[in-house]
Amino acid sequence: MLDIKSIPAFNDNYIWLIENSDRRCAVVDPGDAEPVIRYLEQGGLTLETILLTHHHKDHVGGVSELVRRYPNVTVVGPKNDPVPPLTHSVSEGDQISLFDETFLVVDIGGHTLGHIGYIGDGKVFCGDVLFAAGCGRVFEGSMEQMHHSLQKLATLPNETKVYCAHEYTASNVAFALAVEPGNHALQSYREEVNRLRARDLPTLPTTIGQEKAINPFLRVEQPEVMASVSARTEKNDPIAIFTALREWKNEF
Template sequence: MVQVKAIKAFSDNYIWCISNEAEQTAWVVDPGQAEPVLNYLSEHNLTLSGILITHHHYDHTDGVAALVKEFRDIPVYGPRHSPFKGITHGVSEADKVTVYDYTFTVLATPGHTLDHVCYINDELSFTGDTLFSAGCGRLFEGSAEQMWHSLCKLRALPDECKIYCTHEYTQANLAFAKAVEPNNEYLLSYSDEVDTLRAKDEISLPTQLGVEKQINPFLRSNIATITDELPDELKINLDLNEPWQRFAGLRAWKDKF
């Protein structure tokens, strides 16, 4: 039986562990730290078989070297032209990666970084720092237009697809989403559910794409009214008839929120 479980790292990162109980092996996604992974593998009597990397940031890659040292010759999949040099199997748009029963298609999703990729299929997808629950990654390297097109690729997934992102940012993202859409009843109700989970120290992930289409202002930038609450000073020089420019305004607002 294949399972996906969260390994907590740093203050708010999740390293996703895809494990096969019958084989007693596992893959991990974006191991920013090695120690929590090693502890989890030991506790569950698992051997590491491979690593998936979404982008080069340290909190997604710093644990790779120690894991590869411990489990020699394991494959490390990641963006083909990444600044991170620990990748052994470079992947690009439309490449396939098979992990146990799952075959993932690689999506190039520049925006947060230029090398960012996601590993997707109709059942579950690993979105790194591109798509969060109720949010998206900051634009450290790419443009707003690039990020909007990346989000549109993910938006095409089935509503039932589970979204495994890398950070527990959901409550903060929902606070912003409620400022954007203060009358979105689905959003308000969902925010209450997440508050209940977090009060019990339970994680808010994975989310589902269908939920995100209802609560995530960045995925909803195709809606003409999504910028109604956008501060006037952020509307300057934007053509709010263009979805990617509505996205750009929302992202600029979130950066200051």
């Protein structure tokens, strides 16, 4: 099993550091190079790989400096998203080897058209698609595309750990409770999130099983979720419910 650490960046980003047993490591979505370099130097770690999920600056802004600092680093990223220069461009179905673990590349577009995720070692690195108790905004893709991407992630084993890129959990939980106030699992989760954030601790990773229990964007066929958006859409199919939820969250 690989060891995962979070490196905070900006206001609410997490750069995920993946470490193996002999001090080699990879980082996921390094929007800022400085905290990564500081962490590597303090820990005596060797950066071998950068994994990118999509092109937004808070996910790729540190790549050029890291490549300059560590010229032998491998940069892996989406073939169909305008990310910085890559040594390996990947898309749906491709596999990469990371410290003797195999990671599958999945297309999870919607937030951006070419957004990808990496699944392996009981983990998924999903950038800005699935969040704890929420999901990313739909900037470039369609609502249908984003819904499909979330459903794809929901088919992963329940114990899969979800490493998303932002600490949005408290605000996402507030929205989820507005949608599904009768959800007892969500009520308990709010207490856990409040305890963690009061100590300035990360709420991540979450798990697929937990998200299926609390995340309204994965629960569009639940009666209470459907009832909560009934005034916002005349249709009751999953994509219509998802669209109404996402538009509501945009203004929440």
